[in-house]
Amino acid sequence: MWRCRIIRRRVRSARAPSQLSATVPTPPLSANPSPLTYEQSGVNYDLIDPLKIAAQRAAAATAVHLQTHGFAEVPASRGESAYVVDVGPFYLASIVECLGSKALVADEMQRLTGRSGYEGIAQDTIAMAVNDLITVGATPLVVQAYWAAGGSDWFSDAQRAQALVQGWKHACDQCGVAWGGGETPALAGIVEANRIDLAASCTGIVNPKSRLSVGDRLEAGNVIVFLASSGIHANGLSLARKLVDRLPNGYLTPLEDGTAYGEALLAPTVLYSPVSEALAREGILPRYCVNVTGHGWRKLLRHPGSYTYRVHTVPPVPPVLRFIQRWADLDDHEAYSTLNMGAGFAYFVAPDEAQRTVETAC
Amino acid sequence: MWRCRIIRRRVRSARAPSQLSATVPTPPLSANPSPLTYEQSGVNYDLIDPLKIAAQRAAAATAVHLQTHGFAEVPASRGESAYVVDVGPFYLASIVECLGSKALVADEMQRLTGRSGYEGIAQDTIAMAVNDLITVGATPLVVQAYWAAGGSDWFSDAQRAQALVQGWKHACDQCGVAWGGGETPALAGIVEANRIDLAASCTGIVNPKSRLSVGDRLEAGNVIVFLASSGIHANGLSLARKLVDRLPNGYLTPLEDGTAYGEALLAPTVLYSPVSEALAREGILPRYCVNVTGHGWRKLLRHPGSYTYRVHTVPPVPPVLRFIQRWADLDDHEAYSTLNMGAGFAYFVAPDEAQRTVETAC
Numbered sequence: 001m002w003r004c005r006i007i008r009r010r011v012r013s014a015r016a017p018s019q020l021s022a023t024v025p026t027p028p029l030s031a032n033p034s035p036l037t038y039e040q041s042g043v044n045y046d047l048i049d050p051l052k053i054a055a056q057r058a059a060a061a062t063a064v065h066l067q068t069h070g071f072a073e074v075p076a077s078r079g080e081s082a083y084v085v086d087v088g089p090f091y092l093a094s095i096v097e098c099l100g101s102k103a104l105v106a107d108e109m110q111r112l113t114g115r116s117g118y119e120g121i122a123q124d125t126i127a128m129a130v131n132d133l134i135t136v137g138a139t140p141l142v143v144q145a146y147w148a149a150g151g152s153d154w155f156s157d158a159q160r161a162q163a164l165v166q167g168w169k170h171a172c173d174q175c176g177v178a179w180g181g182g183e184t185p186a187l188a189g190i191v192e193a194n195r196i197d198l199a200a201s202c203t204g205i206v207n208p209k210s211r212l213s214v215g216d217r218l219e220a221g222n223v224i225v226f227l228a229s230s231g232i233h234a235n236g237l238s239l240a241r242k243l244v245d246r247l248p249n250g251y252l253t254p255l256e257d258g259t260a261y262g263e264a265l266l267a268p269t270v271l272y273s274p275v276s277e278a279l280a281r282e283g284i285l286p287r288y289c290v291n292v293t294g295h296g297w298r299k300l301l302r303h304p305g306s307y308t309y310r311v312h313t314v315p316p317v318p319p320v321l322r323f324i325q326r327w328a329d330l331d332d333h334e335a336y337s338t339l340n341m342g343a344g345f346a347y348f349v350a351p352d353e354a355q356r357t358v359e360t361a362c
Numbered sequence: 363m364w365r366c367r368i369i370r371r372r373v374r375s376a377r378a379p380s381q382l383s384a385t386v387p388t389p390p391l392s393a394n395p396s397p398l399t400y401e402q403s404g405v406n407y408d409l410i411d412p413l414k415i416a417a418q419r420a421a422a423a424t425a426v427h428l429q430t431h432g433f434a435e436v437p438a439s440r441g442e443s444a445y446v447v448d449v450g451p452f453y454l455a456s457i458v459e460c461l462g463s464k465a466l467v468a469d470e471m472q473r474l475t476g477r478s479g480y481e482g483i484a485q486d487t488i489a490m491a492v493n494d495l496i497t498v499g500a501t502p503l504v505v506q507a508y509w510a511a512g513g514s515d516w517f518s519d520a521q522r523a524q525a526l527v528q529g530w531k532h533a534c535d536q537c538g539v540a541w542g543g544g545e546t547p548a549l550a551g552i553v554e555a556n557r558i559d560l561a562a563s564c565t566g567i568v569n570p571k572s573r574l575s576v577g578d579r580l581e582a583g584n585v586i587v588f589l590a591s592s593g594i595h596a597n598g599l600s601l602a603r604k605l606v607d608r609l610p611n612g613y614l615t616p617l618e619d620g621t622a623y624g625e626a627l628l629a630p631t632v633l634y635s636p637v638s639e640a641l642a643r644e645g646i647l648p649r650y651c652v653n654v655t656g657h658g659w660r661k662l663l664r665h666p667g668s669y670t671y672r673v674h675t676v677p678p679v680p681p682v683l684r685f686i687q688r689w690a691d692l693d694d695h696e697a698y699s700t701l702n703m704g705a706g707f708a709y710f711v712a713p714d715e716a717q718r719t720v721e722t723a724c
Contacts, residue, residue: 044514048546051523055507058531059541066540069501073540083542085504087567089451096458096506096563098547139431142447144458145417146508148559152406161413169420178428178435179421180445183561184410185460188600190559195552197510199545201458201563205449238550 036243036328037338076214079304081132081291084206084214091206093138096146097128099198101237102265107195108251109262116160120268121198122167123174124234127269128293129202130175131345134276135289137211138204140175145182146199150191155184167268175273177202211280215303217287223354224300224311227275227361229344231267231318235293236339240265243328255319264320272345275361279347282360288348297336300346315342398605398690399700438576441666443494443653446568446576453568455500458508459490461560463599464627469557470613471624478522482630483560484529485536486596489631490655491564492537493707496638497651499575500566502537507544508561512553517546529630537635539564573642577665579649585716586662586673589637589723591706593629593680597655598701602627605690617681626682634707637723641709644722650710659698662708677704 056078063073066085074091077084082095102124106117130140145168155161172179191197206212232240244261247253251262272291279286292299300309317325321342325335335341349357418440425435428447436453439446444457464486468479492502507530517523534541553559568574594602606623609615613624634653641648654661662671679687683704687697697703711719 044548047514047517048548050520051517051527052546054524054527055530055544055546058527059534059543062531062534062539062541065534065538066503068538069503071503078543083504083506083540085540085542087452087503090449092454092503092565092567094456094504094506094542094563094565096508096545096561098508098510098545098549100547101549101551104551141428141431141433141449141454142445142456144445144456144563146458146460146561148460148561152409155409155413158412162416165413165416165420168417169424172421172424172427176427176430177424178445178447179424180435180447180456181421181440182417183458183460184414184417185462186406186410187460187463187559189463189466190554190557192552192554197549197552197559199458199508199510199561201456201506201508203454203456203565205454 035330035334036239036246037330037334074212074214076216077136080214081135082138084136084138084212090209091138091212093133093136093204093206094202095129095133096199096201097132099125099128100234101241102234103196103198104241105237105251105262105265109266110160112251112262116163117266118160118163119167119170120266122164123171123268123271125198125200126168126171126175127271128234129200130177131269131272131291132293133202133204134273135213135291137206137213137286137289139207139277140177140202140204140273142180142203143172143175143177144180144201145184146201147182147184148187148191148197149184150193150195151188152186154186154194154196171271174271176277211285213286213289215288215305217285218303218305218307218348219287220307221351222287222348223351224309225347225349225354225357225361226315226343227270227272227345227347228315229292229318229340229342230270231320232265232324233269233293233340233344236296236324237265239328239338240324243324246327255323257319259319261320261323264323267320270344278360279357282356284349284353284357284360286347286349290346290348292340292343292345296338296340297343317342397692397696398601398608399692399696436574436576438578439498442576443497444500446498446500446574453500453571453574454565455495455498455568456563456565457491457495458561458563459494461487461490462596463603464596465558465560466603467599467613467624467627471628472522474613474624478525479628480522480525481529481532482628484526485533485630485633487560487562488530488533488537489633490596491562492539493631493634493653494655495564495566496635497575497653499568499573499648499651501569501639502539502564502566502635504542504565505534505539506542506563507546508563509544509546510549510553510559511546512555512557513550514548516548516556516558533633536633538639573647575648575651577650577667579647580665580667580669580710581649582669583713584649584710585713586671587709587711587716587719587723588677588705589632589634589707589709590677591654591680591702591704592632593682594627594686595631595655595702595706598658598686599627601690601700602686605686608689617685619681621681623682623685626685629682632706640722641719644718646711646715646719646722648709648711652708652710654702654705654707658700658702659705679704
């Protein structure tokens with residue numbers, strides 16, 4: 001069951017409607033009144049971005065090699081979430097994605113409660129790859145696991161290791177993908193002791209080719225349909241972890257509904273590929289798709305066209321994200337620029353298909 | 363130009379011919395006379411293998427999902443170096459591979475000499491994926507980069523970052539693959555400060571389908587052709603790094619030819635896909651392929667069939683591997699069970715195609 005909201009776009013703005021701020025009280029005890037933004041949490045994109053730009057340019061120059069095999073890239077996919085190659089009868093899409101730092105929350109919660117959260121962590125990792133791959137209209141076919149541990153010792157916690165395996169399989173089952181294999185290196189000296197660096201690669205095909213979604217069909221008047229998130233998913237975790245220092249009982253601080261903060265953070269990322277496949281079966285071809293991950297709602301604006309976007313109905317904000325916004329003292333602009341705020345994925349569809357999109361997804 | 367050796371297989375043995383030991387003198391000053399094996403160097407497969415087996419079983423159970431898309435896995439590829447799916451007009455092959463710990467050598471050599479070895483490190487990382495992918499007969503089409511740094515700071519060394527980008531592009535150019543994109547997370551708390559965890563995913567196709575090489579065509583009487591390695595490649599580095607403690611001048615200790623040990627270790631892994639493509643153009647279909655990586659020559663025995671293997675001519679051992687064998691005091695059995703000892707890749711071909719294979723590769 002997917003909660004959905006239909007939202008018309010008109011005004012280009014990453015700022016959420018002001019009425020939302022009414023639901024955001026200040027924290028009961030505020031020892032640190034200054035806002036805690038994502039940049040303060042330790043990730044400095046100013047250092048990374050020059051490398052990214054150089055890499056993107058170098059990568060673009062390699063596309064010519066596909067011609068020697070009789071194929072060609074889909075140039076518009078270079079700016080999108082997955083890379084697409086025209087191999088004749090269909091398009092081939094591929095991606096590699098990192099979990100990020102969410103496993104650190106699972107490690108700390110295991111220390112505090114004894115329960116391993118790695119079943120959900122596995123799903124998060126696969127979601128990072130699969131939810132990106134489907135934005136181009138691809139059906140995910142094969143997932144590969146990348147589990148780089150800080151040493152062989154990581155694997156000696158059999159319960160945790162089995163949770164990772166079972167969660168990985170369960171996520172593959174949900175997405176209808178084959179788990180092809182993977183890599184489980186022990187990287188002492190590179191990965192920290194008793195930590196694990198998790199990533200997933202995913203390969204899929206766009207078939208029939210008419211399912212390709214790289215933004216060229218986006219038009220003024222299209223409608224944005226959001227799919228609900230389950231919580232923070234796997235983006236904004238640096239901020240969420242940093243926030244723990246401000247909380248009266250750390251990860252065990254309860255949300256309004258009584259759930260511990262750390263437990264709420266570990267709600268696994270929703271896998272959206274079943275919805276994309278259902279839409280395809282119904283003959284609904286999204287004009288554009290956005291996986292709402294890092295940079296929160298700014299992702300909605302990533303299409304290179306000059307459009308304005310109007311969001312007239314925002315989805316309910318998951319309790320854990322309301323909690324973060326309140327305790328980190330983020331205004332709506334900062335919160336919606338960093339976190340998914342309840343919108344995990346967005347389909348941009350033709351106006352006459354909006355209602356059917358919602359019905360198919362629900 | 364590829365140095366090649368034709369080797370007939372008969373006797374199943376990981377032990378190299380004894381005449382080789384004549385070229386291996388003892389180290390001039392041996393303060394640590396006991397052998398330094400790979401297991402002593404810190405990787406304990408006994409801890410990792412149970413997880414691997416559980417993961418392999420769980421992964422195998424997901425293959426059924428491909429049927430819902432009208433496709434099927436190639437079951438024999440489950441035990442091989444890349445996973446293969448029959449998607450109709452051709453086979454789809456995919457893989458994700460880790461560099462391992464070789465970047466630690468580059469970091470130390472940069473500290474000692476000021477020169478960044480990351481151009482070669484990039485090639486090593488791509489080689490780990492591409493050289494595995496081609497074993498199933500696939501033409502690599504797309505590579506994705508996974509560069510997980512210990513923090514944003516890693517990217518502030520512009521020279522090193524540019525070397526990584528340029529080396530990555532150069533390796534893609536050599537293999538004729540498109541660099542599709544990738545992921546450059548900053549993972550403070552998971553990856554060690556000022557370190558980077560490097561991996562590559564690769565997607566390719568087996569086209570025409572007759573190029574599929576998963577071992578079902580291997581027969582008694584086939585001939586093994588080795589392609590020369592450039593040195594240690596990217597396997598056995600835990601041992602190679604551990605060995606530094608025994609050397610009179612650490613990474614700067616010279617080999618017989620005067621090259622510093624650390625510099626020799628950084629010789630980039632040979633990319634073998636141009637040879638595989640050349641063989642395909644010549645109509646030569648290997649019966650089986652082995653990428654000689656971890657576990658050294660034991661990899662030659664990985665085919666599930668009960669064969670005996672006779673190696674009657676061994677390739678020249680690169681100076682850096684002779685040096686390691688001598689200083690680590692490894693007998694031939696241990697050395698050939700751990701390192702590539704000059705054989706980076708092996709094609710198993712029909713006897714009447716052996717000579718043509720050598721000529722095409724050279």
